[in-house]
Amino acid sequence: MATKAIFSEVKNNGIGYWGILGLLGLLVLGGLASALYMEHHGHYVTGMNNQIVWGMPHVFAIFLIVASSGAANVATVGTVFGKKVYQPLGRLSAFLAAALLIGGLLILLLDLGDMAHVIEMGYGYLNFKSIFAWNMILYSGFIAILAVYLWTMMARSKTPRSLYYPVGVLNMIWRFLLTMGTGSILGWLVARQYYDAAILAPLFIIASYVFGTALNILLVMATYKLTGRELGDAVLNRLRYSLAIFIALTMFFEFMRHLTNLYATEHHGIEAFILSGEFSGMFWFGEVFIGAVVPMFLIWCRFLKNNRTALATAAILAVLGGFFFVYVNLIGGQSYPLIMFPNAEVSSSYFDGAVNQYSSTFPEFMLGVGGFALSIAIVVFGMKILRLTPVSLADSVVDPHYKND
Amino acid sequence: MFSTLFKISGNSRRSPKWFTVSLAMLMLVALGSGLSGCDSEPPKLMKAVKQFKTDKELEEHMSHIRKDHMELLRHKRDKTMYLGIRTKTNSLKACINCHVPEQHNGKILRHTDPEHFCATCHNYVSADPDCFQCHVDHPVKQDVAKHSETDSFTHKPEVATFNTVESQASEKSVALADVSTKSAESEVVTGETSSE
Amino acid sequence: MNNIDSYRRRFLSGIGVVAGATAAVSIAPGVFLRDVQAKPADQPISSKVRWGMLIDINKLEDGGDACIAACKKEHGWGEEEHSNDEQKAQWIRKVKVTEKLTGHSFSLPVMCQHCETPPCVDVCPTGASMKRADGIVQVNKHICIGCRYCMMACPYKARSFVHETLIDQLPDTPRGKGTVESCNMCVNRVDEGKNPACVDAAPHALLFGDLNDPESPISQALKKYGGSQIRADLGLNTGVRYWGI
Numbered sequence: 029m030a031t032k033a034i035f036s037e038v039k040n041n042g043i044g045y046w047g048i049l050g051l052l053g054l055l056v057l058g059g060l061a062s063a064l065y066m067e068h069h070g071h072y073v074t075g076m077n078n079q080i081v082w083g084m085p086h087v088f089a090i091f092l093i094v095a096s097s098g099a100a101n102v103a104t105v106g107t108v109f110g111k112k113v114y115q116p117l118g119r120l121s122a123f124l125a126a127a128l129l130i131g132g133l134l135i136l137l138l139d140l141g142d143m144a145h146v147i148e149m150g151y152g153y154l155n156f157k158s159i160f161a162w163n164m165i166l167y168s169g170f171i172a173i174l175a176v177y178l179w180t181m182m183a184r185s186k187t188p189r190s191l192y193y194p195v196g197v198l199n200m201i202w203r204f205l206l207t208m209g210t211g212s213i214l215g216w217l218v219a220r221q222y223y224d225a226a227i228l229a230p231l232f233i234i235a236s237y238v239f240g241t242a243l244n245i246l247l248v249m250a251t252y253k254l255t256g257r258e259l260g261d262a263v264l265n266r267l268r269y270s271l272a273i274f275i276a277l278t279m280f281f282e283f284m285r286h287l288t289n290l291y292a293t294e295h296h297g298i299e300a301f302i303l304s305g306e307f308s309g310m311f312w313f314g315e316v317f318i319g320a321v322v323p324m325f326l327i328w329c330r331f332l333k334n335n336r337t338a339l340a341t342a343a344i345l346a347v348l349g350g351f352f353f354v355y356v357n358l359i360g361g362q363s364y365p366l367i368m369f370p371n372a373e374v375s376s377s378y379f380d381g382a383v384n385q386y387s388s389t390f391p392e393f394m395l396g397v398g399g400f401a402l403s404i405a406i407v408v409f410g411m412k413i414l415r416l417t418p419v420s421l422a423d424s425v426v427d428p429h430y431k432n433d
Numbered sequence: 434m435f436s437t438l439f440k441i442s443g444n445s446r447r448s449p450k451w452f453t454v455s456l457a458m459l460m461l462v463a464l465g466s467g468l469s470g471c472d473s474e475p476p477k478l479m480k481a482v483k484q485f486k487t488d489k490e491l492e493e494h495m496s497h498i499r500k501d502h503m504e505l506l507r508h509k510r511d512k513t514m515y516l517g518i519r520t521k522t523n524s525l526k527a528c529i530n531c532h533v534p535e536q537h538n539g540k541i542l543r544h545t546d547p548e549h550f551c552a553t554c555h556n557y558v559s560a561d562p563d564c565f566q567c568h569v570d571h572p573v574k575q576d577v578a579k580h581s582e583t584d585s586f587t588h589k590p591e592v593a594t595f596n597t598v599e600s601q602a603s604e605k606s607v608a609l610a611d612v613s614t615k616s617a618e619s620e621v622v623t624g625e626t627s628s629e
Numbered sequence: 630m631n632n633i634d635s636y637r638r639r640f641l642s643g644i645g646v647v648a649g650a651t652a653a654v655s656i657a658p659g660v661f662l663r664d665v666q667a668k669p670a671d672q673p674i675s676s677k678v679r680w681g682m683l684i685d686i687n688k689l690e691d692g693g694d695a696c697i698a699a700c701k702k703e704h705g706w707g708e709e710e711h712s713n714d715e716q717k718a719q720w721i722r723k724v725k726v727t728e729k730l731t732g733h734s735f736s737l738p739v740m741c742q743h744c745e746t747p748p749c750v751d752v753c754p755t756g757a758s759m760k761r762a763d764g765i766v767q768v769n770k771h772i773c774i775g776c777r778y779c780m781m782a783c784p785y786k787a788r789s790f791v792h793e794t795l796i797d798q799l800p801d802t803p804r805g806k807g808t809v810e811s812c813n814m815c816v817n818r819v820d821e822g823k824n825p826a827c828v829d830a831a832p833h834a835l836l837f838g839d840l841n842d843p844e845s846p847i848s849q850a851l852k853k854y855g856g857s858q859i860r861a862d863l864g865l866n867t868g869v870r871y872w873g874i
Contacts, residue, residue: 069711069793069794070711070791070792070793070794070806070807071716071790071793071807072711072712072713072716072792072793076716077712077713077715077792078715078716078717078718078719078780078786078788078789078790079715079786080715081777081780081781081790082777082781136776140774140775140776140807141773141774141775141776141777141790141791141806141807141808142563142566142773142774142775142806142807142808143774144563145755145757145771145772145773145775145808146774148755148771148772149754149755149772149774153755153756153757153772154754154755154756155750155753155754155755155756157750157751157752158752158753158754158778159752160752160753160754160776161754161755213778214781216752217748217752217781217782218748218782218784218863219781219782219783219784219863220781362781366785366786368724368739368784368785368786368859368860369726369728369859369874371728371729371730372727372728372729373726373727373728373729374724374725374726374727375724375725376722376723376724376725376739377714377719377722377723378719378722378724378786379715380722380724380739380786384715510771512673514767514769514771515759515761515769516673516674516762517668517673517674517761517763517816517819517820518670518671518673519670519817519820519821520671521670526800526801529800541797543796566794566805566806566807567770567795567803567804567805567808568798568800568803568805569796569797569798569799569800569803573797573799573800575703575799575800575801
């Protein structure tokens with residue numbers, strides 16, 4: 029580890045700390061109870077059906093998995109690109125990534141129709157043409173790499189520290205593959221109008237930077253506020269401006285995707301559906317306005333320079349926008365009917381040709397919330413037992429040459 | 434997570450995890466009952482519908498199936514799924530048809546009832562197989578009268594249906610004849626058939 | 630595998646041959662059928678066979694209602710008591726199509742199209758979504774984890790997820806909570822040398838047979854008149870073909 033920052037566990041031991049952990053624990057229990065309820069009754073107690081086969085749990089899961097990859101980006105920038113300002117945040121960033129991934133994967137697992145059959149995969153029932161199967165390897169590999177990465181950052185002996193850079197590079201490459209794989213879950217679906225596009229892989233990669241950076245900002249700000257430690261503008265502004273740039277890039281990829289679709293007649297239907305139909309509010313107001321325009325304004329407006337409330341708001345909105353992004357992609361893409369007979373009105377008892385309606389029930393929503401809460405709980409607890417956070421992130425510690433003008 | 438489960442289940446192919454687990458449980462139960470009293474008896478099983486002619490056959494069947502029924506069923510299941518081999522030997526359906534009566538005390542006997550042949554032992558050893566999540570747990574005679582008994586292509590009545598349909602559809606086929614030579618041709622020829 | 634030919638179904642004979650057959654029915658011009666020979670139960674299926682189906686929708690006066698009823702009866706789906714209409718299983722359904730420009734309207738039964746390269750098989754992480762050597766696509770529910778990725782991938786919406794606990798299934802069609810299912814071309818009947826239930830329900834309009842056997846009636850009919858695929862643009866080379874769409 030190249031930085032000289034001093035790390036320590038979080039020392040809080042009062043009602044505040046245990047209260048937060050207890051609240052998160054309650055949400056996790058709620059999620060588990062929901063999962064048991066769904067498992068016992070079957071999926072008829074959810075809003076998911078044969079038309080909208082992936083619902084709210086998958087929105088949460090995809091968000092968390094994508095955010096996980098992005099969360100580790102702060103560590104990558106410090107390691108691979110040698111940006112010293114980021115290095116003190118490396119441990120927390122890598123740990124947050126692992127926690128988010130665990131939360132997301134647990135949601136996916138608990139939503140499965142038959143969890144017991146997962147064990148059968150150990151007997152060799154794995155299909156390597158499936159991106160899902162690859163993702164299982166990519167996800168478990170990512171957790172292993174993060175563990176080694178954390179070790180190279182936190183160990184005192186020489187050998188692990190010499191591995192800091194190579195593991196950092198490996199972690200970065202692995203993250204690219206992982207988010208590509210997640211984007212390709214939808215991107216490689218030939219059947220559906222809104223998917224089946226290679227651009228989904230880079231779009232998800234860049235979106236992962238948005239989610240991950242925003243969560244890192246919120247985590248660091250909350251932690252340093254609640255622990256009473258010093259947090260300077262030097263490190264925060266780095267995160268602040270990279271968040272805005274990532275948001276802009278996401279918008280660029282989203283723009284290119286829709287422009288390409290609008291050019292092809294075959295995609296006019298789905299574009300109208302998303303941009304001016306049932307999902308237009310969620311797309312324009314949720315994803316674009318709340319998730320992109322407002323945060324970019326809050327970050328780049330000269331009058332809000334160094335304004336922490338503005339930054340926290342921007343990060344929260346970016347996370348919200350991230351959920352809208354996943355929701356529009358996942359639910360919006362499934363709501364639009366499959367086109368089996370172009371230029372024809374189609375109807376059937378199986379809802380062919382009909383726009384599919386989805387509203388999540390409480391258990392499936394709670395399952396998603398529980399997964400998210402688990403991720404945060406792991407981080408909150410991790411900070412208590414591991415030296416993840418520097419005792420100070422004041423400008424003088426992070427970057428002695430930083431000039432705030 | 435998929436991944437963790439996937440990893441821990443990397444067991445040897447010959448003895449599945451659930452087999453090992455249930456075996457371990459069996460040993461625990463055996464140990465428990467051994468401690469509490471040495472005279473504990475295995476549960477009494479319901480009599481099968483069909484009986485073996487000799488005691489020797491019965492002995493062989495019992496010792497073989499008691500030990501290997503999981504492996505046999507598992508093996509058979511893959512042979513049926515992938516290769517379409519549907520012999521009665523080691524088929525779950527055949528086991529059920531012989532070991533579970535159609536009715537018991539005027540009721541259908543389900544795998545959740547302790548008297549059910551499979552449940553009796555599985556309850557005793559605390560094993561919980563999920564076969565009956567999909568497979569029916571008692572003998573059911575599928576209504577075969579209409580379809581399965583004979584090959585429909587030998588049914589004369591179907592020809593009659595065939596002809597009446599043609600006369601109904603003929604109006605449409607005339608209209609189509611101008612548009613598509615393909616369908617027109619097929620309609621014309623089928624017309625011949627109906628005039629036979 | 631010489632014995633394959635001995636039990637492979639041979640539907641077709643020329644008119645002359647059929648003259649000797651006891652009960653022959655004409656299904657299409659110049660195409661005659663005779664009794665089906667079953668594969669011995671202990672023999673594996675062969676990749677020399679590819680089962681396929683031809684549906685002439687002009688002859689399906691009910692748009693396939695009889696086929697759907699037969700399928701329900703054969704496999705027992707659609708009676709899930711807790712599931713709502715969007716959640717109930719439908720292995721086969723009647724789709725009504727009206728062309729917007731011409732107003733031309735027709736109905737057809739749509740189910741699993743038994744693709745040569747099925748997207749559902751590609752995406753399945755466990756290999757539960759599978760294609761048999763003889764071209765029949767089905768779900769191996771023993772290893773289906775219920776992730777529903779195949780339902781996302783299928784261009785025909787052919788698959789259903791079982792949303793609740795089931796009891797009293799039919800012995801030849803095991804199906805249960807948390808797994809995905811779809812038309813399996815009545816694999817249990819086909820293995821016994823019978824036709825799929827829907828074909829038997831409307832034999833005047835549906836033809837079942839071996840697409841790899843150039844002598845089979847279905848091959849001859851398709852060779853002579855062709856047969857449309859739904860979403861042929863995807864290049865999936867479906868085993869179910871239509872006349873009249």
